[in-house]
Amino acid sequence: MRFIHAADIHLDSPLTGLSAYQDAPADMLRGATRDAFSNLINEAIELQVDFVVLAGDLYDGGWKDHNTGIYFCREMGRLKKAGIPVFAVFGNHDAESEMTKKLQLPDNVVLFDSRKASTVTIDHLKVALHGRSFKEAATTENLARSYPDPRPGMFNIGVLHTALGVHSTHANYAPCSIEELYAKGYQYWALGHVHDFQVWQGTCTVVFPGNLQGRHIRESGARGAVLVTADETGVQQIDRLYVDVLRWHCLEVDAGPCGTLAEVVRAIGRELEGFMAHNTCTLPTAMRIIVAGKTAAHGELFGMEAQLRAEVLALAAAHGTDRLWIEKVKTTTTAAADSEVIRARGDALSDLAQLLEQAELDDDFIKSLQTDLMQMVGKVPLELQQAVPYFKDIRAGELAGLVHEIRPGLLSQLASME
Known part of the structure; x- marks a missing residue:
């Protein structure tokens, strides 16, 4: 059998900061998550996979635009026509979404309950899937501990949205360990939440497929899902499906x-x-x-x-x-030319270097500088204020770091003018 495992679709995820660039390909960037998801559905239909697993964060938080949910239902309908069932859990972003509470999904979509972990089976394939959705965004409970025992004689898949306790760049939701997942006795763990592709091969196979589409520079490189080939003896092959646009x-x-x-x-x-x-x-x-x-x-x-x-x-x-x-x-x-070299010169430039070092610790100077800079900040468009980190420091009066950062550049510039 073959199935697709995907996660972290983040449909219609907002891309902040684009309006600061008149040349930004805004339409392409805003539509990227949908286009990538449509590519995934195309792959599932073309490959005639047996089923699809979605391991959370289908949506992107507190969206109230039902067009996002309608689009998702339409794509699920395409899989229904192709005879492909879908098994999904909601992640932390889905728990925040109004759409998850109101939209009726097509009947080929099985959504795991958030109250407790449950099991569904695909009898003709001898597959058992176990999962539990997030009820609240900040779910810090170890959900894996509550997952059912494996079904004997079946290929057992755990569907779980988790930080796995090892990823400092992601909120530590539903924390657990690799050892706990191995000990459960399943053949495959379909994980979501971490946006980078990762695989662990031990007594079972544990996979983060990564997100479908990079949304900013911290999500660089190729993105997509995985195609899993398995038989009664276990996982035989894992292939990456690149669907990003x-x-x-x-x-x-x-x-x-x-x-x-x-x-x-x-x-x-x-x-x-x-x-x-x-x-x-x-x-x-x-x-x-x-x-x-x-x-x-x-x-x-x-x-x-x-x-x-x-x-x-x-x-x-x-x-x-x-x-x-x-x-x-x-x-x-x-x-x-670092500050020590400049200080050793014993000239006017070295005197300026010393004054600038003292300015970082001079409360009166910092307050005066904040007063002057606030006149500029009040005239700058909000979008630019959000894009430039210095503005937040100016408002807070935390300007010692800014003075420290400017000092070597100013001294270097003055030294080059001699």
């Missing part, structure tokens, strides 16, 4: 050899050309460029991320491709 990629550029902003732009151009020459993926790419390294251009780069992005957009446009969008250019460089 757009991929996120982080391109790192070493600015170490660069002395000016113009040289940094040229370095980015070379790396960008190399990526485009060797990238075999035909899907559109949303790219973030990270400029790093200890460089003499550090001072000139400070505050120039918007200009850098404009320069890079021009480079990408010159290549005539419509498959690449530059989401952001971020600088993480450090000054070539």
Whole structure:
């Protein structure tokens, strides 16, 4: 038999920050989660799989637009026409959704109850599926402990939305351990919640398929589900099904050899050309460029991320491709001349370095700086305020970190002007 295991669809997930970029392919990005899910349904029908397992987070939190749920029902209806049943649990995001409480799903969809773990069987395949949905978003109970014992003589699948207790980047919902899952005696655990593909092979097979579609730079690379082939002896093969329609990629550029902003732009151009020459993926790419390294251009780069992005957009446009969008250019460089070297000079620049160090601890200076900067913050559009992390610090009066960050760049810039 063959079945598809998918999770973390996050239908119509909002993509924040897009309105800050007039050039953003907003329509494509907003529709990406639906398009990826439709690709998954197409694969299930074309492959004629025996069933589909959805391990939670079908929706994306407190959405009240029923068009999202209607779309999901329509896709489930396509599977019904193909004779493919679906077995699903609700995850933490589904527990927040109004749609999960009101929409009537097609009868080929079996949704596991949230009150207790239960079992459904597919007798002609000798398959038993065990699962439990989230009732509340912040479910911190170990749900795996309540799952039923395996059915003898059947291929047992546990469907569970869990952080597995090992992923610090995800909320620790329904925590459990690999050892607990192994001990249950099932043949396969279909997990959801963690958005990266992972497989454990022990006394049984435990899988996170990852999410179907990357939604931001932290979800870079290929995304999709898994196709599981099994027989009476257990899992025989696991194949990844890539169904995403757009991929996120982080391109790192070493600015170490660069002395000016113009040289940094040229370095980015070379790396960008190399990526485009060797990238075999035909899907559109949303790219973030990270400029790093200890460089003499550090001072000139400070505050120039918007200009850098404009320069890079021009480079990408010159290549005539419509498959690449530059989401952001971020600088993480450090000054070539560090503060100790500048302090040792014993001149006016070293005096300024000392004053700037003292300014970080000067409460009166910090308060005065906050007063001046708040005049600017009040005039900036809300979208930009949310996109620039400094604005939150300015409002809170926590400006020592900002002064500390500006200091080496300012000193480096002044030193380069001598």
